[in-house]
Amino acid sequence: AIMAVGKNKRISKGKKGGKKKAVDPFSKKDWYDVKAPSIFNTRNIGKTLVTRTQGTKIASEGLKHRVFEVSLADLQNDEDHSFRKIRLRAEDVQGKSVLTNFWGMDFTTDKLRSLVRKWQSLIEAHVDVKTTDNYTLRMFCIAFTKKRANQQKRTCYAQSSQIRQ
Template structure:
């Protein structure tokens, strides 16, 4: 005798769509939509979007921004910035033979108390000597720390994403050895001020 088949519940019918909104200082744009059964399930989710998608500028598609959903208002999920990263395919495209790649990894605190991990990267025109590499790395460290002390969190993030910080590093370090490219490879928010 055949068994009675139970009717299967469709989980999609119980879920709702929520639109995801970028923080105010990035433009409060709609950066996507997501699906959830309960609004509480969205809190803590990480969303990635490119700068090119936010600004409609195709030349900036190599920079990914990361946001974490922090709050739900109706069917709008509000986010906060947690970091950015340059895509690996773009990084591989700017690496060349017979050149020096100079990386550094810094922990900085902005004027308003946010703690960030900043990872600048620099490429020279030809291969540099160790003393020149150390000098460029020192300039990179000093420039990033100075800018972090002068700017608040939102201004610092904007400079790191839009290339102003890397342009400042380039101007300060090009006297030591000719540079081909300077980028802020990655930023991560490690701590927020106690409210």
């Protein structure tokens, strides 16, 4: 019988380059405390991870402009505001603390869904507002038509002429 010519595959089954040592990515990271602006009751809102300063990559630069979303209930210790989400943006790093500024407010999706009903008109509007301390805010407004007290008809729609653009 003629033997097959070639390498015996089972013998030379060594790994090329040897086994690489698995490096834990968290060993190169530091924890920073996230601080809310002074207008809120709770100042400590949590912690965030960032890769340590190494060479030209500075840790504090990696933290800046991060946006954190926090429930207003947590910020004010008041559960009535649990559906409002406050967005805070990292502006400055002092030691191991990250200082934030207000970056927006939103409703939780379940709260928005609970507001929208059938048989009524939903009216949305937005406007850009400049505050006295020179901030520009974009305000979004959502409104719904409401049945009158003595109304029989089950629908309550607004005519397009009643909704000003």
